[in-house]
Amino acid sequence: MTLLQLAQPFGRPEARSADEPAKPGDVLVTRHQSFTGETAAPSEHPSDPPFFVDWLSLYQSHELDLPVIDDGQVIGVDTAGELVWKTCRKKRLAGSFETSVAIRCDGHTVTFEGNVSRFGRTNNLWGFSLTECIRRVNDLLAKLGLPPFTMGRKSWRPVKCHQGGSMLNTGDIQEQWTGARLTRIDLTANYGAGSIGDARAYMEWLATQQHSARVKVDTHADGETVDWGRGSRRIYAKCYLKSAELRRHGAPDDLVQYCDDQGVIRFELTLKSTQLIAMGCQYLGSLDMEQLELLFEERRAVMGRAEHTHDDLADLPNHLRRTARDYLAGDDIAARMKKVTFWRHRKGLLPYGLDIAVKRNVIDFKPRVRVIELRALAAPPWYEFDERKAA
Structure with a gap:
C-alpha cells in the first residue's frame, strides 16, 4: 500500500463529518x-x-x-x-x-x-x-x-520476511x-x-x-x-x-x-x-x-x-557526618586522623552533643521514622x- x-x-x-465516507488510509x-x-x-x-x-x-x-x-x-x-x-x-x-x-x-x-x-x-x-x-x-x-x-x-x-532468498508476505x-x-x-x-x-x-x-x-x-x-x-x-x-x-x-x-x-x-x-x-x-x-x-x-x-x-546524624554537615558515624560505631578516630583534623572535627561536633575525645559516648542516637510527603x-x-x- x-x-x-x-x-x-x-x-x-482535517475536519470530516462522521457521515462522510472515509478515504483509503484516512482516520x-x-x-x-x-x-x-x-x-x-x-x-x-x-x-x-x-x-x-x-x-x-x-x-x-x-x-x-x-x-x-x-x-x-x-x-x-x-x-x-x-x-x-x-x-x-x-x-x-x-x-x-x-x-x-x-x-x-x-x-x-x-x-x-x-x-x-x-x-x-x-x-x-x-x-x-x-x-x-x-x-x-x-x-x-x-x-x-x-x-x-x-x-x-x-x-x-504488508509485513515481509526473507525466505529462500526472496521477500515473502507474512500475511x-x-x-x-x-x-x-x-x-x-x-x-x-x-x-x-x-x-x-x-x-x-x-x-x-x-x-x-x-x-x-x-x-x-x-x-x-x-x-x-x-x-x-x-x-x-x-x-x-x-x-x-x-x-x-x-x-x-x-x-x-x-x-x-x-x-x-x-x-x-x-x-x-x-x-x-x-x-x-x-x-x-x-x-x-x-x-x-x-x-x-x-x-x-x-x-x-x-x-x-x-x-x-532517619537518624539525628542526618542533620550534621556532610564533612562531619562520617566522623560521627565512625565514632559511634566504635572506631578509634584519633588514631587514624591528623591531630589538627581531629580537633577541628571535635569542635564542630560538640554543638551536636558529641565529644569524640571521650572514648565512649553515652548519648544514645535512636533511629526514628521520618515521613517526607512529596506533593x-x-x-x-x-x-x-x-x-x-x-x-
Whole structure:
C-alpha cells in the first residue's frame, strides 16, 4: 500500500463529518486517538500534571525540494578516494539566554532536536505541553522556510520476511504514518518536599531505592542527582535537586530561593527510540498520551516510598557526618586522623552533643521514622512562561 499525501499540520486535523465516507488510509482523530486529548488548536498554556515536555527529537521526510540547512557535511571515502557516504551536520540555532536547538534539512528530510521548554528562556522550571512544544518548533521551522511537523495520515503495509532468498508476505500488516517520527521525548514534573533540608534527606534515601532487579540506582554530584537506567537504549529516569541545577546555570536568585524554600525535586523520564517503537508511539500521529502517562506513573512510583528511617546524624554537615558515624560505631578516630583534623572535627561536633575525645559516648542516637510527603507542584501565578527578552 502506498503512502498517502501529507495531512494538515500538527494539532489541526482535517475536519470530516462522521457521515462522510472515509478515504483509503484516512482516520478520524478522536479523543482516544489524539495524543493531546483534544482536537482543538494547540493550547497557549502549559499542560497540567502529571508532566510537561522538555526535550524532543523528531524528523519528517517530504516529497518537496526544501532549503538545505546544515553546518557542513561529513563524508566517507574508500581507499580509491571514491565517495561512499555523506551526511549533513546539524546546525545550531541560538536563542536568548545562551540556549540553542539543532535543526537540519538535507533538501527532503527535516530533523529537530533540543530542549524546547528551555529554548529562549532563562529557565525551564516549568515547561510546556507536547502540543505547545510542537507549535513552538514549527514556528522555528517556518522562520527557516521549512514545512511544519505534522501528524500525517495512517496507512498499512504488508509485513515481509526473507525466505529462500526472496521477500515473502507474512500475511500480517503493519501500521505506519506519513507525518513526523519521534526518536526521543523527555517527560518532566516538579515535586516539593517542603524545604531544602527535607529534599536533601529525601534524596539520600532515594539513592537506596532500585526500580527493579535489572534497573540499578546510581548517584551523582554529591547526592544531588539519583538516576536509574543510565546508558539504556530504552528508558532513562532521574531525580535531582532543582535549586542546585538552577544555581549552576545562573538562574535568577528569586527562582533559586523558591526552589530551596519548597524543596523542589525534579523527576525526568527519557523515552528513547527503541522504547517508543515498542509502545507503537514512534509516530507523532500514533502517540498515545494514555500510554505515556501510565509509563510515567509506573517509573515515578519509586518516589512514592516516602517513609524511611532517619537518624539525628542526618542533620550534621556532610564533612562531619562520617566522623560521627565512625565514632559511634566504635572506631578509634584519633588514631587514624591528623591531630589538627581531629580537633577541628571535635569542635564542630560538640554543638551536636558529641565529644569524640571521650572514648565512649553515652548519648544514645535512636533511629526514628521520618515521613517526607512529596506533593506535585503547579507553577505559581508569578512564574513567567514567556519572558520578554526571549527569542
